[in-house]
Amino acid sequence: MKNILYSVFIGLFLLVGCQSETRKIVPEVPLVAAPAKIIAPKKVAADAATILSKKEVPILCYHNIRDFSASASGNVKVYTVKPPAFAEQMKTLADAGYHTILPEQLYNYLVFDDPLPEKPIMITFDDTREEQFSIGAAEMKKYGFKGVFFIMTVSINRPGYMSKEQIKSLSDDGHVIGAHTWDHHMVTKYTGDDWNTQLVKPKAKLEEIIGKPVPDFAYPFGLWNTDAIPEIKKSDYKMAYILSTKRDPVDPLYTIRRIIVSGTWSTEGTIKAINSSFTKAE
Known part of the structure; x- marks a missing residue:
């Protein structure tokens, strides 16, 4: 009997001792809410009227950069700028504080009202002439200028025109390559498969x-x-460039104005x- 009571006493003692041990206190970890995801407001595209109301950016269009004689035809003189004149024009633009865009x-800028650098200007070239690469891009590089080169694909690798390698080099150097049809036929005369030949394939x-x-x-000849604009949109172009005629009131992005720099002009x-053609919006 004594042995039984002794065993019970020892068991109770051990039980009380175990329960009286200091419990480990695990501190509560406060729950930290994940930061709310900031969603930038969606930009609203401007309508045609708003685009037309904005101040136009001056856009220059060059074709040939080479010498011509005093007896050259009027057409040649208009579409050709002599290399020294082109060099002087680039320097003058840089000295005047222009920045190419x-x-x-x-x-x-037109669609979302993004800011532009002070005194923006765009310099473009039509028709794939080789001197646009060897003279035009080289002169522009002196001032950190970048341009847009509109290529008619039928002329690639032909004598006097740019090669594939030169076109790729321009793109790699930060210039933009644009399309100027396959063989320079005017879009106002396209029918049937012309759209595919002149817009899609190039x-x-x-x-x-x-x-x-x-x-x-x-556009060839500006x-x-x-009728051309829906086809150009369908071919996945975002903008199309004309010359100095009036812009389309419905689709101004597909009638961006440029002026041809004539070889008869002084710097x-x-x-x-530039100032008279782009001083204010239409």
């Missing part, structure tokens, strides 16, 4: 050469009509033309 910047060829999208198109005359 590219199509994506222009698009975001775009695909240029994208293959440079490895980048080609969303910009320049000529356009409202001072070029600056005056």
Whole structure:
């Protein structure tokens, strides 16, 4: 009996001793709420009227950069700027504080009201001439200028025109490559498969050469009509460039104005033309 009572006593003692041990206190870890995800407000695209009301960015269009004689035809003189004159124009623009912009910047300014550098200007070249690469781009590089080169694909690798390698080099150097049709036929006369031949295939060829999208198109001779715009949109171009005629009130992004820099202008005359042609919106 004593042994039984002794065993019970010992058991109770051990039980009380175990329960009286200091319990480990595990501090509570406060729950920290994950930071709320900040969602930037969606930009609202401007309508046509708003785009037309904005101050136009000066856009210059060059073709040939080479010497010509005093007896050259009027057409040659208008479309050709002598190399020294081109060099002087680039220096004058730089000295005057102009900054070149590219199509994506222009698009975001027109559509989303993004800011532009002080005194923006765009420099463009039509028709794929080799001297645009060897003279034009070389002179622009002195001032950190970048330009837009509109290529007609039929001329690639032909004598006097740019090669695939030169076009790729321009793109790699930060210039923009745009489409200028296959063989420079005016869009106002396209029918049937012309749209595919002149808009779709050249775009695909240029994208293959440079490895980048080609969303910009320049109309041959600057000529356009409202029938062309839906086809250009369908071909996945974001903007299209005319010359100095009036913009379309419905689709101003597909009638971006440029002026041809004439070989008959002095440098001072070029600056005056820039100021008079783009001083205010239409």
